[in-house]
Amino acid sequence: MGLGLGLTDQDFGFEKVTKVKDLLPVLKERLPNSCNVINMAKNYHKFQNEMTFYILRAPRDTPNDDLWIIVTYAREDYGIDINISAPRNLNFSAEFKTALVTSGVIEWDEPFIFAATDASICNLIQDAVQEATGKDPSAGENLMFYASPQYHPLVTQFSVRGSTIEVKPLDVNDGAKFLVENWPFARTGSHAYVRKLIERNCSSGVYVDNRLVCGAALNGSGMITMLHTLPEFRHKGYATLCMNYFVQTLFKDNLIPCCTVETTNIASISLQRKIGLQVSHDVSYIPRS
Known part of the structure; x- marks a missing residue:
């Protein structure tokens, strides 16, 4: 297969x-393991200032x-999210x-994280990080x-007596505020990051009587x-409703719905599994220690 990559x-x-x-x-041939990277490639036109793609060619x-x-x-x-698709x-x-x-591809002294790293190369990446930084990464x-x-x-719809329920893309201002305030890993800069995601990507929010009670974004x-989901609105099916809408929206945008979940988050x-998603493979997140 010939590739005209404009290298x-x-x-x-x-x-x-x-x-x-x-x-x-190439990424299509590697599905489903390449699902998030192929999404990045398809969204590149939206994030050209944030994303950079590199390849390492095979020997002759x-x-x-x-x-x-x-x-x-x-x-x-x-800092930098690093995503890899391996042969x-x-x-x-x-x-x-x-x-x-x-190489100069990664600034090893700056904050970074290898995101959703395939388990088959996890040890390799950990060894590389240890060699480059002198620290043993988790x-x-x-x-x-x-x-x-x-x-x-x-599940396609819900009916709650006395309430009006609407599922739609997140409002940029309210959505960013909702997600950042309820995300336990938020830090300085997270609001700007999440706001940009909602502005440029599809998203999903469940509104009950015009109040945002459940939401998610595409990172x-x-x-x-x-x-x-807000605590007082849990166990009502809103997360299922939110995810179903998000999955269908991503398909309409020619993207592959995917997400990662910690193995301990039962x-x-x-x-x-309830909404019909399947496991493609084991992955790890490897941050700079």
């Missing part, structure tokens, strides 16, 4: 990609789709690790859930995030 000068093995859409056939005489793909997303609160056979992983450590274990093309929502790494895992 810039090679940087210690990595090459910057300017024709991001030409990566789509190997298929062009045997690429390591890295996508960085610069966010206002947590299925993990060819030339040692060369990838060396290039990762020695790895938060998660499951990647996604909706297959055969997805059918299990810079192409995944549904920050799902939250309630959230049950919710994803």
Whole structure:
């Protein structure tokens, strides 16, 4: 398969990609594990100042789709999110690790996190981080859930006596305020980050009598995030309603609905299964220690 990627000068093995859409056939072949990275590629036109795509080419005489793909997303609160799509056979992983450590693609002294890292390369990434920073990084274990093309929502509507319920995209101002105030990991810069996500991406909110009671956004790494229901409105099915709407909206936008859930979060895992999402693979989040 030939790729016309519009590559810039090679940087210690990595090459910057300017024709991001030409990566789509490769990423499509790697589904479902590449679900969030393919979403990033499809959303690149919305976040060209925040996203950068790089590849590490396979040695000569190997298929062009045997690429390591890295996508960085610069966010206002947590620094750089680093997303990787690896070849299925993990060819030339040692060369990838060396290039990762020695290149200028990652500023190792600045805040970063490897997001939704495939379990098959988790040890490799941890070794690279340890070698580059001198610190032993942790790895938060998660499951990647996604909706297959055969997805059918299990619940499409709710009726609550005496209340008017509406499901729609989040309002930028109210939505950003709602998500940030209820996100336990919010920090300085999170409001600007979340506001930008809602402005440029699809989102989902459940409004009861015009009050936002449940909402979620699509993050810079192409995944549904920050799902939250106000405590007094829980156990009424609003999270299910919110997620069903979000999944259908993402499909309409030609994106793949996906999210990660910590392996210890039994309630959230049950919710994803309830609405019909499937586990694609194990992933980890690896931050700079």
